[in-house]
Amino acid sequence: MYxxxxxxxxxxxxxxxxxxxxxxxNGPPNAPLHVQISGEDLRNAHIDESSWxxxxxxxxxxxxxxxxxxxxCSLQEIIKKKHQEGSNIFLLDSKGDxxxxxxxxNDENNLFVVGDHVGLSRNxxxxxxxxxxxxxxxxxxxxxxxxxxxxxxxxxxx
Ligand SMILES: C[S@@+](CC[C@H](N)C(=O)[O-])C[C@H]1O[C@@H](n2cnc3c(N)ncnc32)[C@H](O)[C@@H]1O
Numbered sequence: 001m002y003x004x005x006x007x008x009x010x011x012x013x014x015x016x017x018x019x020x021x022x023x024x025x026n027g028p029p030n031a032p033l034h035v036q037i038s039g040e041d042l043r044n045a046h047i048d049e050s051s052w053x054x055x056x057x058x059x060x061x062x063x064x065x066x067x068x069x070x071x072x073c074s075l076q077e078i079i080k081k082k083h084q085e086g087s088n089i090f091l092l093d094s095k096g097d098x099x100x101x102x103x104x105x106n107d108e109n110n111l112f113v114v115g116d117h118v119g120l121s122r123n124x125x126x127x128x129x130x131x132x133x134x135x136x137x138x139x140x141x142x143x144x145x146x147x148x149x150x151x152x153x154x155x156x157x158x
Pocket of ligand 1: 091095113114115116118120136138139141143144147
């Protein structure tokens with residue numbers, strides 16, 4: 001999760017004010033938890049792993065941190081909400097349609113969904129596909145954090 005936060009929000013010497021990072025934590029004891037990090041509102045965050053470990057630990061213990069919210073909410077609820085808000089939903093999958101600028105505009109309403117090291121369940125994938133389309137970065141399988149970096153790079157060069 002730390003690596004995904006890093007590649008979503010941070011650039012060298014700056015951070016992305018137009019990115020909102022969402023993570024769904026499905027582990028015990030309070031699953032599902034939705035952690036949201038707003039690039040625009042984020043304050044007092046360095047890029048090292050131990051700082052982020054402390055920040056996430058704090059928010060999980062209900063301490064506040066500017067730009068970060070936490071709530072009980074499932075992946076399905078977030079996807080539905082984002083669809084209702086008009087987001088273009090893309091499920092990152094090596095077997096999807098190959099990334100092209102004509103498919104993905106440089107639009108703040110894009111939501112990119114990546115799985116973790118295990119990948120998404122069949123049910124989760126089926127649910128997302130009611131609202132979105134699969135997008136591929138090629139046949140190689142990359143780390144989730146690398147996919148986020150590649151997407152940002154491709155959108156930056158639009
Ligand atoms: C480390 S991979 C998941 C590995 C998992 N064992 C699997 O086979 O799905 C993490 C996530 O990165 C995304 N991903 C990895 N390679 C990709 C590619 N070439 N194109 C699009 N998405 C990719 C997918 O969303 C995947 O769930």
